[in-house]
Amino acid sequence: MNRNDALRLENATKSFEDLVVVQHVNTTVEQGTLTALLGPSGCGKTTLLRMIAGLETPDEGTIWLNEQPLFQDRPRIHVPPHRRAIGMVFQDYGLWPHMTVERTVAYPLRATKGRHRRGRVPSAVHEVLSQVRLSGLENRLPHQLSGGERQRVALARALVRHPELLLLDEPLSNLDAQLRKRMRSELRHLVQATPITVLHVTHDQAEALAISDQMIVMSSGQIEQTGAPETLYESPRTAFVAQFVGDANLLSAHAEHVDGATRLRLPDGSVLACAGLDVGPVEDVYGVHPHDVSLEASSSSSNVIVDRHYMGDSWHYDVRVGDTTLRVQAPIREIYDIGSGVHLSLRHVSRVRSSTTETETHLLTRPNPRQQSSEPPRKRRIGGRRRSRRHDRIRPNGYRNQSSD
Amino acid sequence: MHPRHRRMGFQINGRRITLVVAISGVLILVAYPLVQLVHKSFPLSNYVQQLQNPQNMRALWNTLYISAGITLLATSLGSILAFLMIRTDLPLKRTIRSGVYLLFLTPAYISGMAWIQLFGRAGYVTRWFRITMGLTQTPWDVYTLEGVILVMGLNMIPMAYMATANALRHADPTREEASIMSGATPIRTFFSITLPLALPGIIAGAFLVFVHGISGFGVPAMLAMPTGHLVLTTQIYSALGHYDVRMACALSVGLVIMTSIALWAHNVLLRRNRFASMPQNEQTLLTYRMGALRWPIALILTACLALVALGPLVMIGLSSLLRAWGLPLIGSNLTLANYRAIFETSVSARALRNSFLFAFGGASCSALLGLVVSYIVHRTRLRGRQLLDVLASAPLAVPGPVVAASMIFAWSVPALRLYNTPWIILIAYTVAFLPYAVRTTASVLKAMPLSGEEAGWMSGRSWASVFAGIVFPVIRRGVWAGWMLVFLMAFREIPISTMLYTKGTETVGVLMFILKTESGGLEVVSAVAVVVVVLTAIGQAVVGRLVGIRKGIL
Ligand SMILES: Nc1ncnc2c1ncn2[C@@H]1O[C@H](COP(=O)(O)OP(=O)(O)OP(=O)(O)O)[C@@H](O)[C@H]1O
Ligand SMILES: [Mg+2]
Numbered sequence: 014m015n016r017n018d019a020l021r022l023e024n025a026t027k028s029f030e031d032l033v034v035v036q037h038v039n040t041t042v043e044q045g046t047l048t049a050l051l052g053p054s055g056c057g058k059t060t061l062l063r064m065i066a067g068l069e070t071p072d073e074g075t076i077w078l079n080e081q082p083l084f085q086d087r088p089r090i091h092v093p094p095h096r097r098a099i100g101m102v103f104q105d106y107g108l109w110p111h112m113t114v115e116r117t118v119a120y121p122l123r124a125t126k127g128r129h130r131r132g133r134v135p136s137a138v139h140e141v142l143s144q145v146r147l148s149g150l151e152n153r154l155p156h157q158l159s160g161g162e163r164q165r166v167a168l169a170r171a172l173v174r175h176p177e178l179l180l181l182d183e184p185l186s187n188l189d190a191q192l193r194k195r196m197r198s199e200l201r202h203l204v205q206a207t208p209i210t211v212l213h214v215t216h217d218q219a220e221a222l223a224i225s226d227q228m229i230v231m232s233s234g235q236i237e238q239t240g241a242p243e244t245l246y247e248s249p250r251t252a253f254v255a256q257f258v259g260d261a262n263l264l265s266a267h268a269e270h271v272d273g274a275t276r277l278r279l280p281d282g283s284v285l286a287c288a289g290l291d292v293g294p295v296e297d298v299y300g301v302h303p304h305d306v307s308l309e310a311s312s313s314s315s316n317v318i319v320d321r322h323y324m325g326d327s328w329h330y331d332v333r334v335g336d337t338t339l340r341v342q343a344p345i346r347e348i349y350d351i352g353s354g355v356h357l358s359l360r361h362v363s364r365v366r367s368s369t370t371e372t373e374t375h376l377l378t379r380p381n382p383r384q385q386s387s388e389p390p391r392k393r394r395i396g397g398r399r400r401s402r403r404h405d406r407i408r409p410n411g412y413r414n415q416s417s418d
Numbered sequence: 419m420h421p422r423h424r425r426m427g428f429q430i431n432g433r434r435i436t437l438v439v440a441i442s443g444v445l446i447l448v449a450y451p452l453v454q455l456v457h458k459s460f461p462l463s464n465y466v467q468q469l470q471n472p473q474n475m476r477a478l479w480n481t482l483y484i485s486a487g488i489t490l491l492a493t494s495l496g497s498i499l500a501f502l503m504i505r506t507d508l509p510l511k512r513t514i515r516s517g518v519y520l521l522f523l524t525p526a527y528i529s530g531m532a533w534i535q536l537f538g539r540a541g542y543v544t545r546w547f548r549i550t551m552g553l554t555q556t557p558w559d560v561y562t563l564e565g566v567i568l569v570m571g572l573n574m575i576p577m578a579y580m581a582t583a584n585a586l587r588h589a590d591p592t593r594e595e596a597s598i599m600s601g602a603t604p605i606r607t608f609f610s611i612t613l614p615l616a617l618p619g620i621i622a623g624a625f626l627v628f629v630h631g632i633s634g635f636g637v638p639a640m641l642a643m644p645t646g647h648l649v650l651t652t653q654i655y656s657a658l659g660h661y662d663v664r665m666a667c668a669l670s671v672g673l674v675i676m677t678s679i680a681l682w683a684h685n686v687l688l689r690r691n692r693f694a695s696m697p698q699n700e701q702t703l704l705t706y707r708m709g710a711l712r713w714p715i716a717l718i719l720t721a722c723l724a725l726v727a728l729g730p731l732v733m734i735g736l737s738s739l740l741r742a743w744g745l746p747l748i749g750s751n752l753t754l755a756n757y758r759a760i761f762e763t764s765v766s767a768r769a770l771r772n773s774f775l776f777a778f779g780g781a782s783c784s785a786l787l788g789l790v791v792s793y794i795v796h797r798t799r800l801r802g803r804q805l806l807d808v809l810a811s812a813p814l815a816v817p818g819p820v821v822a823a824s825m826i827f828a829w830s831v832p833a834l835r836l837y838n839t840p841w842i843i844l845i846a847y848t849v850a851f852l853p854y855a856v857r858t859t860a861s862v863l864k865a866m867p868l869s870g871e872e873a874g875w876m877s878g879r880s881w882a883s884v885f886a887g888i889v890f891p892v893i894r895r896g897v898w899a900g901w902m903l904v905f906l907m908a909f910r911e912i913p914i915s916t917m918l919y920t921k922g923t924e925t926v927g928v929l930m931f932i933l934k935t936e937s938g939g940l941e942v943v944s945a946v947a948v949v950v951v952v953l954t955a956i957g958q959a960v961v962g963r964l965v966g967i968r969k970g971i972l
Binding site: 095101170 | 598
């Protein structure tokens with residue numbers, strides 16, 4: 014374990030009745046960083062966060078916060094949630110309708126009377142209120158506040174005790190796009206200004222990429238990949254990460270070198286030229302970001318534009334290549350009509366290791382994560398023993414499961 | 419003229435006729451008797467005179483005393499029970515819920531009868547206690563105001579329970595979790611978050627219990643009147659007994675003012691509750707973990723409920739099987755003769771038949787009137803509909819003895835002499851239970867989207883045809899449920915028929931009130947009580963089926 018790790022989870026598992034919601038999760042969160050926990054709806058993000066908070070008891074595993082065990086299954090240690098130095102901002106804030114802003118923010122201080130002298134209570138409250146720019150609203154009740162103000166009250170309440178760890182469960186999802194952007198940068202600013210460690214749940218990949226130092230991508234109760242945003246974006250380890258984080262096209266293809274150039278041969282025989290792919294001749298799944306495809310008009314090409322969407326700053330084209338449809342993002346000046354032929358070249362391709370054909374097809378047929386995230390969480394049995402081993406193998410070093418060791 | 423316009427014109431006329439019929443019906447049935455009552459209570463000097471009567475003052479204080487006691491007892495026990503059931507991980511919840519439901523099914527008067535049979539001067543427990551302890555005196559007395567508080571308070575636990583449970587189901591567990599994450603202990607969280615947020619709902623429930631406390635007639639008449647403890651309802655009964663019209667009217671008006679204030683407070687609290695959130699899933703509400711106390715608490719609760727809910731029913735059941743009341747409870751003394759007797763002897767058979775007919779007629783009239791009233795109130799914009807709503811729910815604030823008194827004054831005038839006929843009981847039942855029919859129908863009507871009806875009109879059907887073909891089939895279950903509720907309340911009701919019956923129109927309530935029949939005493943009345951409880955259980959099950967209340971109630 015790295016000395017700088019504030020939070021460490023080992024083999025954390027939780028199921029509700031027969032539904033395994035979080036399965037053998039191993040991860041660490043570095044001191045003083047903002048880490049995003051990302052994944053589709055229902056993948057267990059909230060459950061994992063609530064286990065760290067102590068609101069949910071894990072079935073097995075260990076959780077440490079700054080070298081102190083918060084939970085351990087054997088011998089049993091379970092620090093009750095109100096004794097953990099953890100602040101939490103809930104998705105719908107959980108504000109108290111009968112308490113003013115000031116009373117709400119002072120509440121955590123009075124809850125730990127021993128540590129704060131009476132005289133200090135108001136000043137600490139006013140400090141944190143000005144930090145979140147709520148000064149002047151002390152005597153308002155929650156229903157007299159706007160959405161963004163409510164959210165900042167919840168943040169102030171979580172911060173006033175100077176917790177070692179701050180947990181945020183999709184705190185921005187109830188805000189409009191403008192406010193969301195502002196709160197994002199405020200959060201970022203907070204982490205830089207104070208020595209706090211933040212774990213931030215979101216299913217918005219753009220948000221996660223924009224503000225976090227580290228990202229943890231979850232799917233079906235397991236961790237798919239952990240790393241810096243650019244690592245996850247550029248070198249996804251699994252097809253799921255490629256698609257969920259980078260919104261990548263996934264191609265099940267055979268890479269081959271011909272005349273010094275690399276090409277991808279798709280199962281139906283179509284061929285795509287690509288640069289920057291440094292792999293031997295191998296059959297695998299490859300991820301291509303929509304903006305890494307360049308288009309060139311070519312009437313002789315059999316690849317045709319089947320659909321297009323104007324995005325304001327770019328064009329999105331759907332291009333049919335053999336049996337597959339590729340999503341392509343092109344500069345705003347590159348205009349092609351539907352039905353016209355284009356020549357494609359791939360500027361950057363990442364190899365997404367997926368060893369069994371069974372999972373390959375499974376992952377390839379996975380619905381678009383954006384659509385998935387708008388669905389209500391579905392009850393389903395998540396994962397099995399076999400799947401978890403596959404994930405162990407592709408997990409980065411240092412985050413390996415105990416079960417496979 | 420365009421055909422559609424013609425149709426619209428006709429439709430509005432049809433509605434207007436209905437409105438006129440409904441308003442005049444409600445005015446004659448509800449408003450006219452109350453106006454009579456107020457009229458006969460004047461001049462104001464009469465009130466002063468009644469207040470100077472020390473008996474009335476005692477009755478007033480006693481009423482407030484027992485109502486406060488009942489409210490305190492029922493609300494505290496009911497709320498604690500609801501909290502444990504809704505917000506904690508207590509085991510044995512199904513059993514405990516059944517206990518509360520059993521208590522809900524037992525009319526207060528019948529529990530009172532059972533308590534007398536157990537703890538009265540000759541009660542089974544009293545006798546056993548005296549013999550084992552070698553006492554000549556009974557260490558307790560159920561014929562007191564405290565006895566009334568105990569019987570009625572325990573009986574109203576389900577009412578308080580429902581109010582608190584409803585408030586707690588609308589709690590948002592995230593608020594408690596936010597408190598815990600702020601470092602507050604579960605106990606502090608309970609007192610600073612959970613309790614303050616549920617309090618408006620709990621107090622609203624308390625006001626409802628209070629209303630039922632001051633309106634109660636049967637139990638005070640049985641336990642307090644014999645020993646000279648007066649309450650307002652029994653005072654009205656005695657005033658009518660010796661034709662003191664002015665006293666009966668003044669006390670009735672005073673009683674209605676008190677219940678109206680309490681009901682108003684109840685409504686304000688319910689409506690202004692800005693703390694309520696969406697109703698939550700049962701599982702997510704289990705915020706409080708009882709740990710090692712889970713089983714002890716559950717077992718204690720189960721034992722207490724078994725005593726309070728099951729005990730009286732077992733007593734009534736056993737005594738209904740006794741050859742004669744007071745005999746030892748052993749096999750050779752048990753018989754089914756009492757049941758044969760109540761169906762065969764003329765007075766009790768007549769009472770059963772009368773109660774059935776009155777309840778059936780009253781339920782049908784108030785269900786029909788309730789249907790029309792709630793349709794007008796919730797589905798039209800016709801002027802006067804608010805007045806209709808207020809009038810139709812007014813009887814909620816009118817205790818049974820006052821309904822009876824107002825009926826006597828309204829229907830003994832020469833032109834409308836219905837007093838001493840069966841009709842007056844039928845009308846009284848219709849009036850007294852109309853609000854329950856209106857509310858049940860209104861709740862299903864409000865849940866039905868207006869677009870269903872509008873689509874019917876746009877298909878070119880008349881208002882009446884849309885009502886019969888589209889609206890009624892959808893809300894039918896609510897109407898039947900309202901009918902059933904009124905039937906059950908009317909069948910077991912005591913004060914109205916006790917004050918309005920004459921020879922030949924005796925009811926089940928009258929039999930229970932005088933605690934004897936021509937074929938026997940308590941053992942036969944107990945058999946009648948068993949019939950009432952069984953009928954109530956069946957009826958409530960039907961109501962639950964119809965509108966799915968069973969789960970909602972408890
Ligand atoms: N108390 C519970 N009882 C039963 N199942 C639960 C419970 N809490 C969560 N689940 C299930 O566990 C799974 C993961 O839930 P969780 O709330 O952790 O998802 P999430 O990743 O936070 O999703 P979202 O992005 O929609 O908030 C879901 O399938 C959910 O239905
Ligand atoms: Mg969630």
